[in-house]
Amino acid sequence: MSGRHSHSGGTPMRREEGRRGREADVPSSLVDAFASRLQGQLIRPGEPGYEPARELWNGMIDRRPALVARCAGDEDVVAAVDFARDNGMLVAVRGGGHGVAGHAVCDGGLVIDLSGMRGVDVDPEGRRAVAQGGCTLGDIDRETQRHGLATPLGVVTKTGIAGLTLSGGMGWLRRKHGLSCDNLLSARVVTADGHLLVADESQNQDLFWAVRGGGGNFGVVTSFEYRLHPVGPEVFVCFVFYPAARTKEVLRSCERYLSQRPDDFAPIGILGKVPQAEDFPPEAHGKGYAALLAPYPGDPAEGERLLRPLREIADPIRDLSGTMPYTETQAILDEDYPDGWRYYWKSMNVPELSDELIERLAEHAAAARSPQSTIDVWYQGGAMAHVGEEETAFANRDAPYLLGIEANWEAEADSAENVTWVRDTFADLRSFSAGGIYLNFPGFLEEGEQLLREGYGMNYERLSAVKAKYDLANLFHLNANIKPKS
Structure with missing residues (x-):
């Protein structure tokens, strides 16, 4: 995520493996x-x-x-x-x-x-919402915020709830209320045999466990029922840009502050280059920054007070913090991800932000080939870490930090150098990781099954058994694919 606030040749992907679609062979x-x-x-x-x-x-x-x-x-x-x-x-x-x-x-x-299936039904008394499988984050937020409620979702409103939730779902509420999948109460799933099943704590419990982090391996989820929490309608957002020379101080200060605070907010540190936009002083354009973005989901006045230390770490390039509607907070990064641009990302969990790691992060961010590319540090923990490792299929919950390496660029001619930057950065940083990736930021998994198993962690073998039960022929394999246990 670039945190730009405003905006002023593809390398070939591997072709799908397995059965080939052949309409010409179907009468x-x-x-x-x-x-x-x-x-x-x-x-x-x-x-x-x-x-x-x-x-x-x-x-x-x-x-x-x-x-x-x-x-x-x-x-x-x-x-x-x-x-x-x-x-x-x-x-x-x-x-x-x-x-x-x-x-x-x-x-x-x-x-x-499923993109036409976008109905949302909100029960404000029971604090529940049922959303069809084609919904986006914006669809749900628009309906739930009418009642001052929200469920943990992602950070870009055009993101579909299905892929997000099935592979975990990390957003601004992750430390306060957990992941999207942690707030899933039930799902309607069409399995490979064409059966429509309800999966929840009392029916098809193995399937319910698997869809909370196991991706789209087990069927087509046609609707999701979520738990809702009081959030909004207005929240305070810390959004401050510091010079890249202060990167270590910025990331360290945020780390120390979180260790002293309850799990009310979930910052992301963003390392990138200042855009040529009116929001930023002309002399800073093109120079490196270390930004902190952290909405506070409670009372805005309390949020302004609590988040002030993150805004006073050093003299900022620009401080865009302020109170805004929660729906606008959810959309604050939308402009940074235009439709039709080119995106190539990878991720990894790391156990600590060592001085050496932070130095490498700053070096790689400075070397990014596109001015829109960033390296992001997701501060994890809180509610998402309070769920047991085997309670849902989502793995690596105890990792305190997630690194997102994002190449974002416009022209096809620039694809090769941007993909190379991500791959080289990922390879260089791997030694700092204890294992594990976030399967919503997977790259194209060129590294093979080892990285895939890291993503599912200790739950892989159990997932493989559930996969065999519901999709033995592996009909649904265009995903972070789990092979059915033979």
Whole structure:
């Protein structure tokens, strides 16, 4: 995340492995019958709407599915799963289409597209909300904030709740109220055999455990029921930019302050380059910064008082802190991730912020090939660490810090150098990690199964057994894929 506040050649991705989608091999009569079964729309190459239907937020992804099933409800999802399974088609599942790895679309197969399923039903008395699988963070926040309520979600409003929640879900409430998956009360899941199941603490408990961190391996989740918490409607946000020369002092000061405070807020440290924007003094444009971004989800006046020490670490380049609606807080980074730009990210957990690590972080941030690229330090702990390692599938909860290495750029011609910067940075920093990545920032997992197993941690073998129960043939494998236990 660049923290820019305002804005003034793709390297080839590996092709999908496994079954190939081959619409040409499926008799047109079967395709027509499938289309007639849908309440939604079946879109084929060359038809109106096909090009937008195959486009994703990440401009690096350029794939051409044979069919896109724009689902209108649960029964459409069941029909799509049945059709793909019975005809041996490659399957991709699209929620918000915001996953950086681009699993939401495939070459030559069937895209099960939930982007039209965006209903949100809020129960303010019971502090619960049910959201369909195509919802974005913004969809839920808009409805829950009418009642001064929120559930922990991510940090960019266009992100789909499905991919976010299924692989954990880290946002501004992670230390106060936990991860998105920690606040999941139930899910409706269409499994590979075409059954629509409810997964919660009393029904299909193994599936409920697995979808809270195990990704999209177990089926298509058509709706999510979340626990809500009082948040907003206004919050105070600390958003302050310091010179890069003060990086160690900034990150250290934040670390010390959190060790003395309750788990009320969850900062992110951002290392990047000052944008050429009116919000920043011209003499700082293009120079390095170390920023702290930390919304306080309680009373705004209390938040301003509590977060003041983070704003007084040194003389800032610019202090953009202030009180704002919670919905605007959730959107504060939206401008930094335009649709169609190119994104290549990796992540890793680290056990400590040593002096040597901070020096390396600053060096790599300064060497970024794109001025929009950043290295982010997520301060973890709090409520997300209070959940037992085996209570949900989400792993590595005890890691105090997550490093996000983000290459964000516009032109295809710049792709190779930006991808190389991320890979080189990741390789150089690996020695500081005790293992573990965040599977919503996975890169394209070129490192293979070892890194994947780190992402799922000690829960991998149990996940593999659940995978075998619900998807033995591995129909849903375009994800951070867990092989079914044989």
